[in-house]
Amino acid sequence: MSDFLLQDLQNMGAKKVCLMTDRNLAQLPPVQTVLNSLVRNNISFQVYDGVRVEPTDGSFMDAIEFAKKGAFDAYVAVGGGSTMDTCKAANLYASSPHSEFLDYVNAPIGKGKPVTVPLKPLIAVPTTSGTGSETTGVAIFDYEHLKVKTGIASRAIKPTLGLVDPLHTLHMxxxxxxxxxxxxxxxxxxxxxxxxxxxxxxxxxxxxxxxxxxxxxxxxxxxxxxxxxxxxxxxxxxxxxxxxxxxxxxxxxxxxxxxxxxxxxxxxxxxxxxxxxxxxxxxxxxxxxxxxxxxxxxxxxxxxxxxxxxxxxxxxxxxxxxxxxxxxxxxxxxxxxxxxxxxxxxxxxxxxxxxxxxxxxxxxxxxxxxxxxxxxxxxxxxxxxxxxxxxxxxxxxxxxxx
Missing domain, CATH: 1.20.1090.10 (Dehydroquinate synthase-like - alpha domain)
Incomplete structure (x- = not known):
């Protein structure tokens, strides 16, 4: 998997990569394999391991801030649906830095605006077999103020690529x-x-x-x-x-x-x-x-x-x-x-x-x-x-x- 990932990043012209995961997975083989590969191939990257399982608007915004500061030109999400969804949101708002958070959130909770900005490439590497988030244009989170789940839904936030590696499921x-x-x-x-x-x-x-x-x-x-x-x-x-x-x-x-x-x-x-x-x-x-x-x-x-x-x-x-x-x-x-x-x-x-x-x-x-x-x-x-x-x-x- 890591060889394909590296080749895809190089083919995309990626110079600065954001690797998103959660703290538990950061210690496990799927993430370690990706990290070793990035280091070995001298690709500049930063790791964000603050993904919250069952994300909230607050955890999304924390990841968004990280993405905005990093000025990344490609994203890699290694994890379950929470990681992939968080990465989609980070990519979206870093690509549209002047938007308010609720601009793209589904109505009636948010404004549900269509996404018209170009996003950076995002490679999703699922490590669970449930959400299918590597294929969807949806990012789900808990909106804590109202205690309800909602999300962002747009074809524009679909990952560019999904790497579906069954070996990642053996740790589940x-x-x-x-x-x-x-x-x-x-x-x-x-x-x-x-x-x-x-x-x-x-x-x-x-x-x-x-x-x-x-x-x-x-x-x-x-x-x-x-x-x-x-x-x-x-x-x-x-x-x-x-x-x-x-x-x-x-x-x-x-x-x-x-x-x-x-x-x-x-x-x-x-x-x-x-x-x-x-x-x-x-x-x-x-x-x-x-x-x-x-x-x-x-x-x-x-x-x-x-x-x-x-x-x-x-x-x-x-x-x-x-x-x-x-x-x-x-x-x-x-x-x-x-x-x-x-x-x-x-x-x-x-x-x-x-x-x-x-x-x-x-x-x-x-x-x-x-x-x-x-x-x-x-x-x-x-x-x-x-x-x-x-x-x-x-x-x-x-x-x-x-």
Whole structure:
């Protein structure tokens, strides 16, 4: 990997490189390999290892300040989604130094301005198999003032290049493999069941005004379905056997495939509802890392029961890919069949029994609904519109899974 990285940086004419990572990963082989290669080849660089896992507006701004001062002409992000997203934001605001932070943040929290400035090359090297952030034009963070997750979404901030090296996945603990795999699962399911691109509104006349997320479409569908087939075949193997290079390689690719799918189609309710779940959690501590994938997947049985009435054939098709026998299932059963299939999948991987296992109760539902409402960027992509009462019912149904 390091040889390719060096050649790519040299081909880009990079003279001063910003290497972004987090403090834990800075001590591990993926980053050490890159550092050794940069030193050996006399490429000028600076390391920023202050990436926060689950970034905030504050941690983004700290990285942005570093990038502005460094005057870099190329960026390398080595890490999970948090590192890649932080690096995208740093590149954007260093390239647009007079912009206010909220200028590019998604509406209704920010102004959601289109990105018109040229950015520097960014090479993303994912070390987890979940976010697919090396393929997307999205950077997610916690906006601490409002206690909600939001982000920046623009095709302009997509990495120039992603180096997907399966050897980087061998250091991942099993619980990280599981939780990141659930992120891939939901990326694929949500993008495949999102409202179709030709039903989404508004439809801006100028392409630069188009949102990064277009709704389900024939090209994203191919990536989503393929990613789902890989998850069905390899996720359990990748979790159960850390030495299974075939399974871990396949999940690393599935993450990128699903990223290409949802990076164009978008996600919807599982992700929209996950943001307040992970933002408001009080007592739960993930077994081995911050549980974004877990917060996404726990609502999936309820969500797809709710959305199935709009496109039941797609819900049945995905249930079959995940192992369900749908020969006698009717379209009216689609939501329940997919929900039961997901529950069995999660049960087999010892997933916590719903939101109650994360410390939530019915008393928290109003706060969870309130945290979901600003996530219009994704919730409007759900194939079925949802009221506050609908969201309350979905959270309630997700308190217990089994």
């Amino acid at each position: 603990p099993c619980q990280v493999v599981a939780n990141s795999g659930f992120d891939v699962l939901c990326h694929a399911l949500e993008s495949y069941t999102a409202i179709p691109y030709n039903m989404r509104s508004p439809c801006p006349s100028n392409p630069i005004q188009r949102p990064a997320y277009q709704g389900s479409n024939p090209i994203s569908d191919i990536w989503a379905v393929h990613a789902l087939r890989i998850v069905a075949k390899y996720l359990k193997r990748a979790v159960r056997n850390p030495e299974d290079l075939e399974a871990r390689s396949s999940m690393h690719l599935a993450s990128a495939f699903a990223g290409i799918g949802f990076g164009n189609a978008g996600v919807h309710l599982c992700h929209g509802m996950s943001y307040p779940i992970s933002g408001l959690v009080k007592t739960y501590k993930a077994k081995e890392y911050n549980p974004h994938g877990l917060s996404v997947v726990l609502t999936s049985p309820a969500v797809f029961t709710f959305t199935a009435q709009m496109f039941p054939e797609r819900h049945l098709e995905t249930a079959e890919i995940l192992g369900a026998d749908i020969r006698t299932a009717s379209t009216q059963d689609a939501g329940l069949v997919l929900a039961d299939t997901l529950r069995q999948f999660l049960f087999d991987l010892n997933v916590d029994d719903g939101l109650s296992a994360l410390g939530y109760s019915k008393d928290d539902i109003p706060s969870l609904v309130k945290g979901t409402l600003p996530q219009e960027r994704v919730t409007k992509l759900a194939p079925r519109a949802q009221s506050e009462e609908d969201l309350s019912a979905l959270f309630e149904a997700s308190m217990k899974l089994y």
